Amino acid sequence: MGKTMIQKIMQRASGKEVQIGDRVWCNVDLSTARDFGGPNCVLQFEEVTDKQGKVWDPKKIAFTFDLQAPAHSEKVSNNQKIIREFSRKQGIDKVFDINWGIGQHVLLENGHVKPGDVILGTDSHMNLLGAVGAFATGVGNTDIVASWILGTLWFRVPETMKITATGKFAKGVYMRDLLTHLVGTLGADGMFFKAVEFYGDTVENSTLADRITLCSMVTEMSGKVGLIMPSGPVLDWLAARAGDEVRQRVKDLAADADAPYCQEVSVDVSKLEPLASCPDAPDNVKKVREVAGEKIQQVHIGSCSNGRFEDITAAFEVLQAGGFQVSPEVRTIITPSTREVMKQCAEAGYIQKFLEAGVVFTNPTCSLCTAEHYGALPSGDVAISTTNRNFIGKVGKGSHTYLMSPASAMASAVRGVITDPRDILG
Amino acid sequence: MSDAILRGKAWVFGDDVDTDLIYHNKYLAETDPKKMAQYSFEYYPGKEHFAKEVKPGDFVVAGRNFGTGSSREHAVYCLKEIGVPVVLAENYARIYYRNAINNGYPVLFVNGMSDAIKAGKIQDGDELEVDLAAGRIKNVTKGTEFHGDAVTDLEKDIMGAGGLIEYLKAQAAKK
Numbered sequence: 234m235g236k237t238m239i240q241k242i243m244q245r246a247s248g249k250e251v252q253i254g255d256r257v258w259c260n261v262d263l264s265t266a267r268d269f270g271g272p273n274c275v276l277q278f279e280e281v282t283d284k285q286g287k288v289w290d291p292k293k294i295a296f297t298f299d300l301q302a303p304a305h306s307e308k309v310s311n312n313q314k315i316i317r318e319f320s321r322k323q324g325i326d327k328v329f330d331i332n333w334g335i336g337q338h339v340l341l342e343n344g345h346v347k348p349g350d351v352i353l354g355t356d357s358h359m360n361l362l363g364a365v366g367a368f369a370t371g372v373g374n375t376d377i378v379a380s381w382i383l384g385t386l387w388f389r390v391p392e393t394m395k396i397t398a399t400g401k402f403a404k405g406v407y408m409r410d411l412l413t414h415l416v417g418t419l420g421a422d423g424m425f426f427k428a429v430e431f432y433g434d435t436v437e438n439s440t441l442a443d444r445i446t447l448c449s450m451v452t453e454m455s456g457k458v459g460l461i462m463p464s465g466p467v468l469d470w471l472a473a474r475a476g477d478e479v480r481q482r483v484k485d486l487a488a489d490a491d492a493p494y495c496q497e498v499s500v501d502v503s504k505l506e507p508l509a510s511c512p513d514a515p516d517n518v519k520k521v522r523e524v525a526g527e528k529i530q531q532v533h534i535g536s537c538s539n540g541r542f543e544d545i546t547a548a549f550e551v552l553q554a555g556g557f558q559v560s561p562e563v564r565t566i567i568t569p570s571t572r573e574v575m576k577q578c579a580e581a582g583y584i585q586k587f588l589e590a591g592v593v594f595t596n597p598t599c600s601l602c603t604a605e606h607y608g609a610l611p612s613g614d615v616a617i618s619t620t621n622r623n624f625i626g627k628v629g630k631g632s633h634t635y636l637m638s639p640a641s642a643m644a645s646a647v648r649g650v651i652t653d654p655r656d657i658l659g
Numbered sequence: 660m661s662d663a664i665l666r667g668k669a670w671v672f673g674d675d676v677d678t679d680l681i682y683h684n685k686y687l688a689e690t691d692p693k694k695m696a697q698y699s700f701e702y703y704p705g706k707e708h709f710a711k712e713v714k715p716g717d718f719v720v721a722g723r724n725f726g727t728g729s730s731r732e733h734a735v736y737c738l739k740e741i742g743v744p745v746v747l748a749e750n751y752a753r754i755y756y757r758n759a760i761n762n763g764y765p766v767l768f769v770n771g772m773s774d775a776i777k778a779g780k781i782q783d784g785d786e787l788e789v790d791l792a793a794g795r796i797k798n799v800t801k802g803t804e805f806h807g808d809a810v811t812d813l814e815k816d817i818m819g820a821g822g823l824i825e826y827l828k829a830q831a832a833k834k
Contacts, residue, residue, distance in 0.1 A: 273733075375761040
């Protein structure tokens with residue numbers, strides 16, 4: 234019987250044959266923490282090792298600051314300092330301070346992610362790095378501390394679901410809509426404890442940004458990781474950043490033709506329409522057209538799901554078609570995922586046009602996912618966001634959020650009410 | 660594992676309880692687990708008063724996929740510190756599950772709990788008796804019984820040591 238991608242990855246990482254359901258100790262290629270979770274890890278490590286401990290390998294540890302970058306509260310500011318001082322003491326060089334952006338994206342751009350790598354992070358959306366075939370996962374601070382001591386971590390070998398997407402998206406429909414469709418049909422525990430492999434010509438022909446989007450809500454379906462083996466231009470991009478070794482990894486770790494899948498799902502994306510995750514859960518999915526016309530007070534485009542150049546380009550195109558002006562009744566905020574993406578937006582002339590249109594264009598952070606940074610919502614407000622969770626009060630007590638694609642979000646910002654982007658794009 | 664029977668009131672939640680509802684992102688910067696207790700369920704509609712009214716020994720009862728969402732260990736610490744001795748849910752989202760195990764914090768897998776909650780067979784304020792070792796849960800108020808499975812495999816060993824760090828120390832001491 235053949236093996237799935239995650240089985241091959243865990244075999245490589247543990248040095249032993251693995252069967253589904255086994256518990257294995259995997260070598261960790263990269264153990265990371267954010268300015269959220271990170272200080273908890275540092276304080277716990279110091280306590281557990283009586284402040285004497287040395288991390289197993291400072292070259293395999295990274296910190297990224299993205300909760301509040303720059304910090305606007307003294308507490309977070311002190312937390313960031315705790316991380317800086319620990320890193321200096323331990324000889325950890327990979328500290329991406331307040332001027333980089335969202336952790337997973339920063340690590341990817343800087344060549345620290347390869348197919349088959351086992352990567353930990355104090356954020357549940359670390360696993361979107363499965364978009365380049367890495368087994369990345371969010372964990373709590375105790376797991377991180379254990380990895381700093383041992384350099385390995387325990388995992389259960391999961392079953393794998395296979396999802397195949399075929400066809401081309403219609404105008405105004407994007408990878409985010411395929412993702413929302415999956416969340417709506419499979420539900421909040423539709424991928425419970427499973428790994429997922431994505432196939433099909435829709436995926437093969439997609440950009441890195443789109444692959445990241447597709448893998449970015451496996452967590453919201455309670456899955457472990459969504460995996461896509463890099464190919465074509467995505468593989469070339471990755472090799473340029475992380476080294477040619479990635480090409481051999483792809484050959485070694487691709488799933489076998491007779492790999493066992495516990496469930497198989499197929500989607501013809503050409504039939505999809507713009508979709509929304511409606512208040513107050515990601516799997517409360519309706520067509521945008523069905524909820525069109527509702528007044529909104531804020532639109533926030535960005536996040537680890539949809540904050541790359543291609544995502545902002547899609548929003549730009551809708552803004553352009555809509556006359557380069559957002560509704561004065563809607564606070565429209567755009568947050569690129571990284572400094573590199575922000576530079577791309579500047580070079581493309583977007584920022585100028587966004588500013589003229591009334592958009593707030595921010596530096597790169599995780600901001601739009603918390604009530605503790607710009608874009609926090611007052612009670613009673615209804616907002617649209619391109620992030621990945623919309624539980625009640627997430628970004629402000631008593632507020633409600635719709636999740637949509639950047640194009641749908643911008644269309645709504647232009648008109649001041651929830652709007653199908655096809656109504657603006659034509 | 661204690662042989663004692665635990666007694667307390669039930670606090671009942673639904674399916675898919677997300678970590679922002681257990682422990683909101685507003686308080687992520689907190690690093691002292693003892694200070695996290697006060698924020699438990701502050702954002703859960705209808706249970707905002709939980710932290711003020713819960714008594715040590717009371718139980719959290721929930722449906723499927725409890726703790727879905729964020730990897731924040733705060734969401735386990737806050738319940739542990741406020742004195743909830745064990746969570747009684749149908750099942751748990753994987754990162755929440757890991758965080759509970761890694762802290763030696765008991766979770767039982769209670770078959771049928773999700774449906775029972777929907778059917779009103781267990782409600783807020785019901786008196787429960789829990790025999791943790793046997794996995795027996797008695798709803799004294801309603802006269803019903805549930806069975807909960809404890810963890811197995813490596814997780815059982817980690818729980819037995821009291822958590823992951825304790826487990827690693829014990830393993831290192833053996834060498």
